[in-house]
Amino acid sequence: MKIIKFGEDVKDYSFPVLNEREIRAAAGIIFLFMFLSFLLCVLTGNFVMLKYVITIFLADLIIRVFINPKYAPTLILGRFIVQNQVPEYVGAKQKKFAWIIGVFLGTPVLVFQVLLNAKSPITGITCMICMMFLFFESAFGICLGCKFYPLFFKDKAEFCAGEICDKKSKQEIQRISKAQVIALLAFIILVILMAYFANEFYLQKPYDLFGVYEDK
Numbered sequence: 001m002k003i004i005k006f007g008e009d010v011k012d013y014s015f016p017v018l019n020e021r022e023i024r025a026a027a028g029i030i031f032l033f034m035f036l037s038f039l040l041c042v043l044t045g046n047f048v049m050l051k052y053v054i055t056i057f058l059a060d061l062i063i064r065v066f067i068n069p070k071y072a073p074t075l076i077l078g079r080f081i082v083q084n085q086v087p088e089y090v091g092a093k094q095k096k097f098a099w100i101i102g103v104f105l106g107t108p109v110l111v112f113q114v115l116l117n118a119k120s121p122i123t124g125i126t127c128m129i130c131m132m133f134l135f136f137e138s139a140f141g142i143c144l145g146c147k148f149y150p151l152f153f154k155d156k157a158e159f160c161a162g163e164i165c166d167k168k169s170k171q172e173i174q175r176i177s178k179a180q181v182i183a184l185l186a187f188i189i190l191v192i193l194m195a196y197f198a199n200e201f202y203l204q205k206p207y208d209l210f211g212v213y214e215d216k
Contacts, residue, residue: 005068007092013159016092018069020141020161021085023095025078028138030057034131050127051114057130058106064099094157098133098145105130 007016034057037049056073064072069092105126113123136142141161149157194202208214 003068006096008070010089013089015158017089017159018092018095019079020088020090021082022075022078024138024141025081026072026074027134029074029077030060031131031134031138034127034134038127038131047113047119054106054109054114058103058110061099061102061106065096065103088161089159090161091158094146094149094160095143097149097152098143101145101148102130102133
């Protein structure tokens with residue numbers, strides 16, 4: 001068994017693959033902690049949790065890219081969480097490219113935020129870009145880094161999650177009808193009207209229903 005390897009050999013697949021379900025689970029775990037640490041920075045000015053998360057995030061990506069995704073801690077956790085779900089296999093090569101992008105994004109953040117202990121718009125914007133990548137992966141199953149793969153490589157990416165790398169006609173259940181567009185616009189208008197007419201009502205501070213939060 002090779003330790004340094006990218007992707008796993010699965011019967012009926014002529015190329016290395018990864019399990020998209022555990023990748024999405026891992027992305028959700030990282031996004032949760034990164035979002036909480038980012039929120040803590042904004043609300044309290046405490047950067048300790050963010051420094052830990054950045055270091056762990058980059059170390060995890062380095063293990064994925066340069067050693068073996070099988071031994072990346074968050075992917076192991078992801079595998080444990082989704083172990084009872086049927087695997088969804090995706091091509092490994094475009095995932096490696098996407099995670100290399102993550103390494104390039106995470107390295108300057110580690111240097112500035114952790115090693116130099118300096119905050120700047122560079123670290124803030126880069127962290128938000130990383131969180132966007134993680135959110136799209138975990139919430140929608142869309143690998144944004146994989147979308148850039150064809151721009152740098154001539155060979156076609158195989159088995160992207162949700163087949164987003166393949167240009168094809170939508171199935172009927174995927175089509176958005178005019179009635180659905182109207183329903184969405186009506187809902188947006190409703191939200192705008194709520195914000196305009198009921199804003200003061202929503203701004204009211206909730207009262208203590210059971211009196212458990214009152215100062216003694």
